[in-house]
Amino acid sequence: MSNFALRLRRVRTIAWKELVDFVRDWRTLVAVIVIPLLIFPLLFFALPKILQMEAEERQANVLDIIIQGDSPDQDLFTLFDESLLNYSSESLPNGLDGDLSQPMGDDERLRNMEVSAILRLQHNQTNGTWNYAILRDSTQELSGEAFSRILEDLKLWESNLTNETLVANGLDPEDTLNPIRWSGDSDNADVASDAEQAGWALSLFIPMIVAMWTASSAIQPSIDMTAGERERGTMEAVLCLPVKRFDLLAGKWLAVATISGTGVILQVVGLLFAVQFITSSNSFLQMPALSTSAFLLLLAAVLLFTVMVVAFELALAVRSRSVKEAGSVLGPMIILIIFPALFAQFINLEGIEGFWFAIPVVNILLAMRELLTDRVISGHVLIWFGSSLVYALLAAWYASKQFNREDLVESIS
Amino acid sequence: MNTLSTLLTSSGVVKQFGEIRAVDGVNLSLKRGDIVGLVGGNGAGKTTMLRLLCGLYRPTEGGISFHSKSGENRPIHEIREKLGVVPESTGLYHRLTAWENIRYHSRLHGIDDDVAWNRTLRFANALSISDELHRHTRGFSRGMRQKTALLRALVHGPEILLLDEPTAGLDVTSARMVRELVRKLRDEGGTVIYSTHHLAEAQMVCDRIIIMHNGQIRCDGTPDELMAETNTGNLEDAYVALTSDVARTDSIEEKEGKMARIWRTLLTPSRHNKEVAEDE
Structure with missing residues (x-):
């Protein structure tokens, strides 16, 4: 087996073990699968239903x-x-x-x-x-x-x-x-197709969900796989193995990204289902009309964002010697994502200046909003793709630096 | 089998953490087939020395080299595949079974599952743990965890086995099984470094004992040589004679950042301040 193949196998082994270890905790399954899947249907069905019942009463x-x-x-x-x-x-x-x-x-x-x-x-x-x-x-x-x-x-x-x-x-x-009146059906006068309208409506939700859920759902696994391992003393045994620290990071990154990616996908499915139920459209999922290039760029945007966020969270968590210490660092960090994500929702995309697409977090949110309305503007794509790639590489470099720390072997216990 | 050839040498190894020299100028030579006991009190530098020997720490000064049978010398951190390590914490994943823990390490060593399973079964029988391999380790006793960690460290056939307090928490029968296994490994040409607090334990299992104190090697030899050197009649007296100076109290494990230190100092009332306040 070549050295590269062996390293890939190790990365896969680490990721798989982390996933098995993580998924065997039933609380994790609830947090990663059940809550993201149910949160929007509950918000869109149950809450209005309860409000309606209260109003009727x-x-x-x-x-x-x-x-x-x-x-x-x-x-x-x-x-x-x-x-x-x-x-x-x-x-x-x-x-x-x-x-x-x-x-x-x-x-x-x-x-x-x-x-x-x-x-x-x-x-x-x-x-x-x-x-x-x-x-x-x-x-x-x-x-x-x-x-x-x-x-x-x-x-x-x-x-x-x-x-x-x-x-x-x-x-x-x-x-x-009523001397001035609309003639005909006002819906017929909107030149945007149903799918385009769906894309626009979803662009108000999906970027926020992706950003916030990626960041928040990655916190717990990041802590468990780094500070948790240090606290439990399992990290020392792994560091004695002939595994490069970067491969260890890559395996853990893959596991955390899979967990948070699954959460994001389930949450988006839950949202689409809820939106579909409310709009009572004929098809099961009202998907926005996206060109292939917009779809691929959307995937690239999410991937780059995930690389950056997960690597950054792993880097911060691995510096901590206990779960408590890591929690107190990563908990407030979510604000760094939520604020720019909220801010990006209010930026007008018409005639937007290019520099917005170079600001961390904001750039990916704006890119997703633009792409969900099927607008592929090459200048914007170049800026957000380039800047996001740089941020993702910087985060990966920082994480790799933290994983090479000598004191990683030390544990609070 | 070249059981007497040199396997590992440590030359003038120093490991410094801030102001503290956790390991201070250690020269050591280990031969194939040795069972070497690393004995010392708390803060003696045993754990740091073990971490240096398994390449987790890089020496501040000096170096540790592995000598292959072909005569090639390589730094220790480059030959991790030849090491088997059982840390004091055992380092088992509680949500995995014993076999899954072992298999995880064997796969990272690049060993096929079938080969790993056969090796594991062989040693598991010797340690009477073969029926427990498919149980989650969450419910394991300390002794069971130690045995599992030992199996995990042996699964890839290491040339050097580093054990940190391997019989701690084990009952008499289990501790004996571990010692017998260690001797068996030695008979098969393996080298074992055995860190322990207990002199009696070291005397029972080790061919050679290294006494560490304040980061330095105070004595290195067979139990008889230690007693002869200190003119004492038993190992305990020899140990006390060799480590009679005051042990350092600084903990190398309690390193913290500047901000954390300032914050802790601000929020921790010093004894002096308290006394002044009480006087007032």
């Missing part, structure tokens, strides 16, 4: 309200009945002086939930208009619900009054209130 409540002041016409009472608002009437408190929003002693009744809301109405006899105010406690859910229902009913009542006035004056309400 709230809407089913009959809420007590008080109408103070002038009595409205029967239309509004009918609307209140339909909205499950149980009303009683009172006169307006004294001293309002034209400002209906002053609580004037009614606040206690709202705070104690004696009533959910108080509608104050004042009819202007000269021009026929109505002034109103709704007293409510915005920190109480039922009070908020009553406020929403009253507001909705008032809008409908207002609309009815407006229409009646227009008709009484010989005007067509539709023509008067």
